[in-house]
Amino acid sequence: MSDAASGEVSVLFVCLGNICRSPSAEGVFRQLAAEQGLLDSLHIDSCGTGNWHIGKSPDERATAAAARRGIDISDLRARQFRAEDLDHFDYVLVMDRSNLADVREVWHQNGGTEPRLFLDYGHSRLAEVPDPYYGGEDGFEHVLDLIHDARSGLLDEIRGRLA
Numbered sequence: 001m002s003d004a005a006s007g008e009v010s011v012l013f014v015c016l017g018n019i020c021r022s023p024s025a026e027g028v029f030r031q032l033a034a035e036q037g038l039l040d041s042l043h044i045d046s047c048g049t050g051n052w053h054i055g056k057s058p059d060e061r062a063t064a065a066a067a068r069r070g071i072d073i074s075d076l077r078a079r080q081f082r083a084e085d086l087d088h089f090d091y092v093l094v095m096d097r098s099n100l101a102d103v104r105e106v107w108h109q110n111g112g113t114e115p116r117l118f119l120d121y122g123h124s125r126l127a128e129v130p131d132p133y134y135g136g137e138d139g140f141e142h143v144l145d146l147i148h149d150a151r152s153g154l155l156d157e158i159r160g161r162l163a
Helices: 021-035 060-068 097-110 137-162
Strands: 009-015 042-048 091-094
Touching: 009 021, 009 097, 009 137, 021 042, 021 060, 021 137, 060 137, 091 097, 091 137
Parallel strands: 009 042, 009 091
Antiparallel strands: none
C-alpha cells in the first residue's frame, strides 16, 4: 500500500471491463485532485475484473462524455484486476455489487485493502454505478453525474488521511 505518512494515498477504481465506468472515475478523480493541488499526493488507477479489453482505450462514448466535461481519458488503457492490487492500494472502489463480489472473493483469500462500493461516498440513493455499455449516450452522462457526486466525499476522507 501507499504510505499515507509519506504523503501519498492510492486509489483504485474497479468495474467490469475497464473501458467505461472505472476509467471515467479515474479521470474525474484525477481532475479533482489536480484542481485541489493534491495530484502529487495521490496515486490513481483503474482496472476491470474481466480480461477481454486489456490494453484497449476507453469506450469512445465514455471518452466523448468525459471530454464534454473537460476531462481527457483517451490516454488510459484497460487492465485486469490482480490480487496484488489489494496490497498496493489504500482504496479499492468498485462500481457495482457483482464486481464487488468478485473482488471480495479475492480479498477473502488474500487479505489487503477491503473493497467498497464507490457510491458509498456520494449522496445518491443509488448504491451502484450502472454499466452504460449497452445503452445510449445518456447512460454515460448519468455515470459521470454519479461519479461527480461521490468524488468529493472520497477526497474529504483522503484529506483526513493526509493530514
